[in-house]
Amino acid sequence: MSPPIRIALIGMGKIAHDQHLPAIANDPAFELVATVSRHGGTLDALPFFDSIEALAASDVVVDAVALCTPPQVRRALAASAIDRGWHVFLEKPPAATLAEATALRTRAAAQGVSLFASWHSRHAAGVEPARAWLAERTLRDATITWAEDVRHWHPGQDWIFEPGGFGVFDPAINALSIATRIFPHPLFVESAEIEIPANRAAAIAANVLFRDEFGCAIDARFDFLQTGHQRWDIAARTDRGTMTLAEGGGTLAFDGATAAAQDDELATEYPALYRRFAELVRDGASEVDLTPLQLVADIHLKARIRIVDPFDW
Amino acid sequence: MSPPIRIALIGMGKIAHDQHLPAIANDPAFELVATVSRHGGTLDALPFFDSIEALAASDVVVDAVALCTPPQVRRALAASAIDRGWHVFLEKPPAATLAEATALRTRAAAQGVSLFASWHSRHAAGVEPARAWLAERTLRDATITWAEDVRHWHPGQDWIFEPGGFGVFDPAINALSIATRIFPHPLFVESAEIEIPANRAAAIAANVLFRDEFGCAIDARFDFLQTGHQRWDIAARTDRGTMTLAEGGGTLAFDGATAAAQDDELATEYPALYRRFAELVRDGASEVDLTPLQLVADIHLKARIRIVDPFDW
Numbered sequence: 001m002s003p004p005i006r007i008a009l010i011g012m013g014k015i016a017h018d019q020h021l022p023a024i025a026n027d028p029a030f031e032l033v034a035t036v037s038r039h040g041g042t043l044d045a046l047p048f049f050d051s052i053e054a055l056a057a058s059d060v061v062v063d064a065v066a067l068c069t070p071p072q073v074r075r076a077l078a079a080s081a082i083d084r085g086w087h088v089f090l091e092k093p094p095a096a097t098l099a100e101a102t103a104l105r106t107r108a109a110a111q112g113v114s115l116f117a118s119w120h121s122r123h124a125a126g127v128e129p130a131r132a133w134l135a136e137r138t139l140r141d142a143t144i145t146w147a148e149d150v151r152h153w154h155p156g157q158d159w160i161f162e163p164g165g166f167g168v169f170d171p172a173i174n175a176l177s178i179a180t181r182i183f184p185h186p187l188f189v190e191s192a193e194i195e196i197p198a199n200r201a202a203a204i205a206a207n208v209l210f211r212d213e214f215g216c217a218i219d220a221r222f223d224f225l226q227t228g229h230q231r232w233d234i235a236a237r238t239d240r241g242t243m244t245l246a247e248g249g250g251t252l253a254f255d256g257a258t259a260a261a262q263d264d265e266l267a268t269e270y271p272a273l274y275r276r277f278a279e280l281v282r283d284g285a286s287e288v289d290l291t292p293l294q295l296v297a298d299i300h301l302k303a304r305i306r307i308v309d310p311f312d313w
Numbered sequence: 314m315s316p317p318i319r320i321a322l323i324g325m326g327k328i329a330h331d332q333h334l335p336a337i338a339n340d341p342a343f344e345l346v347a348t349v350s351r352h353g354g355t356l357d358a359l360p361f362f363d364s365i366e367a368l369a370a371s372d373v374v375v376d377a378v379a380l381c382t383p384p385q386v387r388r389a390l391a392a393s394a395i396d397r398g399w400h401v402f403l404e405k406p407p408a409a410t411l412a413e414a415t416a417l418r419t420r421a422a423a424q425g426v427s428l429f430a431s432w433h434s435r436h437a438a439g440v441e442p443a444r445a446w447l448a449e450r451t452l453r454d455a456t457i458t459w460a461e462d463v464r465h466w467h468p469g470q471d472w473i474f475e476p477g478g479f480g481v482f483d484p485a486i487n488a489l490s491i492a493t494r495i496f497p498h499p500l501f502v503e504s505a506e507i508e509i510p511a512n513r514a515a516a517i518a519a520n521v522l523f524r525d526e527f528g529c530a531i532d533a534r535f536d537f538l539q540t541g542h543q544r545w546d547i548a549a550r551t552d553r554g555t556m557t558l559a560e561g562g563g564t565l566a567f568d569g570a571t572a573a574a575q576d577d578e579l580a581t582e583y584p585a586l587y588r589r590f591a592e593l594v595r596d597g598a599s600e601v602d603l604t605p606l607q608l609v610a611d612i613h614l615k616a617r618i619r620i621v622d623p624f625d626w
Contacts, residue, residue: 297610
């Protein structure tokens, strides 16, 4: 077996603590060698730096980094890591804009390092069986409902409503990463309405009607103000039965009968991402699928904008 | 010499009459065999159809089509033409969204036909010399000013303010097609403000600050309400002199001294596009650079929106 990939974690916010640290700790292909954060927060017995430059200037040997910062600063950090010959794991969305993500792909190829634009929801337990089931059927129509309480899931994270923070499209891009994986044909934005709070820059809700090239409608509702029951569901009707992918892809039912269920996303999504990243590094390959980001950009390009009530935490 | 490419013109609006008809008439590589328009408007002695299906059902033999419709309907028409084995010339922007344009590229490759996403401004007389001059210098900063009177240039064209009509980005994408050609490094949207009239869906003005990866600022102002002197200018400062590309790329000056000027865009831009399209068809190749469209999508993705006064013709 190869020696472990020496990885540094950059951006020590909620997602790093909740998902990346346990996934790395449980994967023998990786050895966590340092953390980097502008806001402090050391881990026991592990070198800590307040910048990527400080990490590079240290005697810690690094093969790869995982970037868990907000998307606004991701491109510059990733470019710096690529230039140092480090492999790069990007949290979703891979950058704040398509031009940034495209430039990173070009740069990684030129430097010969692996770049991985991760989409964790694609590794939820129900996604692959849903894809296989839909591939053998003819889609009639579908609905996407991604409705969560931003105050619960992103408490006080103002960056999410800043330009480049994606607003409700921060979770919605998870739905779109699944939809672009399980539906067999490309989705086109037919119409969209985006709701932006009067005191913020990014969306708090959106309605989008997609169609595929055969005219099938995929109706999506994205909402950041959902209280009570939280919903991350995709439902589809086909020529032979119905499919419900719920809980962010974690549970799957065909015609109402459960076909797949995961106990705990910790046990599946991020461990699968790190297994994939290790494969890419070992194979000298990259995986940068920008389709979900492209759809979010298309929605903004074609949407009618509605200014709604101010949002405060 | 090969026999001429038998071409049909689809969408007989202003751009078809002003630019495509004279360019085709003067290029021996093409023979115009039919026109298609939902709104009528026959040309003397030429077969006319009210749909692409009617054209296909006729005994007119077609090798290629040029699509001059508004962008909202372009994808479906282009897909239909590709499926019939026709080569396709797309007016700019190539589609209403990136997913649509990407799907057309995939479809044309699968069908083995040539797809040409045209950017007419890239063929203005000053563009190529500007690119060559900038390639040998270090950029300091640049400004883009694209300010025209929509009432003069697009009188009554309501589609331009509908979703997918691009608003002020219909002309602005010409500026971006030049900028992405002449500046040697990718442009990233650092910040943007888009102004949308209260009674419309698309932008009437925008301010965008781009930066390249070296931090050079490219400051852009796009305005659809410019009266008096109309401006389509890109100015750049470098380590060795200044460059002014004016009149949509038609005139070029280095350090104030004229380096290139065209008498008439009719004489250069569209004839060059048709020469390129003929090359692509003869070579069995496609040319689909989506970078300008990607930048427009990135601007919308990252912009702050400001709702401004209603717009009426």
